Amino acid sequence: MKKGILVLALLVFISFGAFAQMSAGGGLLFDLSSNNGVKEGNIYGGFRIVSFGGFVFFDAHYVEADVYFAGGSVDIVAKAGGISGSVDAGSFTQLGFSLLGKYPIEMGELTVFPLFGINYNIVLSYKLPNGEKFPESAAEWFSQFGFQAGAGLDYNLNDNLYLRASALLHLRLPMKFCKDDISSSETATLGIGPVIKVAIGYRL
Numbered sequence: 284m285k286k287g288i289l290v291l292a293l294l295v296f297i298s299f300g301a302f303a304q305m306s307a308g309g310g311l312l313f314d315l316s317s318n319n320g321v322k323e324g325n326i327y328g329g330f331r332i333v334s335f336g337g338f339v340f341f342d343a344h345y346v347e348a349d350v351y352f353a354g355g356s357v358d359i360v361a362k363a364g365g366i367s368g369s370v371d372a373g374s375f376t377q378l379g380f381s382l383l384g385k386y387p388i389e390m391g392e393l394t395v396f397p398l399f400g401i402n403y404n405i406v407l408s409y410k411l412p413n414g415e416k417f418p419e420s421a422a423e424w425f426s427q428f429g430f431q432a433g434a435g436l437d438y439n440l441n442d443n444l445y446l447r448a449s450a451l452l453h454l455r456l457p458m459k460f461c462k463d464d465i466s467s468s469e470t471a472t473l474g475i476g477p478v479i480k481v482a483i484g485y486r487l
Contacts, residue, residue, distance in 0.1 A: 304344040308447065310482025312338050312351055316453070319427075319474040320360070321461050327362040329461065329472060332375055340447075340482060347398070349381040349480075357409070373411045375421075379404040381431060394437040402429045402453060427474060429455035435480075443486045451478040 313335055320329015336353025354376040358369040383400030406425040409417040417424070435449030455474035462471035 306342045306445075306484050306486040307340065308342075308482045308484030309337065309339040310447070310480060312336055312353065312478060312480045314353055314355075314453075314478050315476040316455060316474045317360070317476050318472050319455065319458060319461060320472050321465055321469050322472050323466075323469045325362075325364050327360075327472070329360055330372065331358045331360050331369065332356075333358075334375065334377065338379075338480065338482070340484070342484065344387065345385060347381075347383045347385055347400075349379075349383070351379045351381075353377055353379065371412050373409060373417075375409055375425070376407045377404045377426075378407055383431065385435070387437075392439045394439075395434065396436070397432075397434050398449060398451060399432045400430070402431050402455075403427070404429075404455075424460040425458050427455040427458050429453050429474070431478065433478075437484065445484050445486070447480075447482045447484050449478075449480045451480075452476075453478050 314332075316330075316332040316334075318329060319332065320327055332355065334353035334355035336351055336355075338349050338351030340347055340349045342348075354374065357372040357375055359372040360369045361367065379402060381400060381402045383398045385396040385398050387394050387396045404427055406421045409421040409425060411417065431451045431453045433449060433451035435447060438446045440446060453474075453476060457471035457473065465471060
């Protein structure tokens, strides 16, 4: 009985300690994803996606979880040798989830930290340049799983509020639209680009 009470007390203490380190917040993000396409020799064709949106985050000191909603423009990019060009291909809206590990290094009012983790973006809708929706499931054909790495910093405004900024490089696995039904001489390419986030956080 006494052991059970001690274990329960320890669990409550650990839970309280973990909760005491929690913080949450929200802000704005910019996401540029290039090189989402198919390559054959020196010929490439694919998508360049530029998105702006908002996100909320939950921080447990060594782990950050984000949920974001973003929308923006889509271009089709073609390259052959030294010649390249692009045309408007419509617009996306997407919902994304990130889980990032972090190691905070405190420097007075400033805290810096490296970041590394995973991301999954679900394309909710894809509108073609004429305003019509993509005729099939946008989530099935264009959603992507990826990896993110970079760094961030927090600046304390007071004991509870802080400003957060982070810069990440994301690497996305090929979308189904690019990797399905390609020939043996073609290769689906990895999406790559920066993610910039600025937010305000509150320590719980």
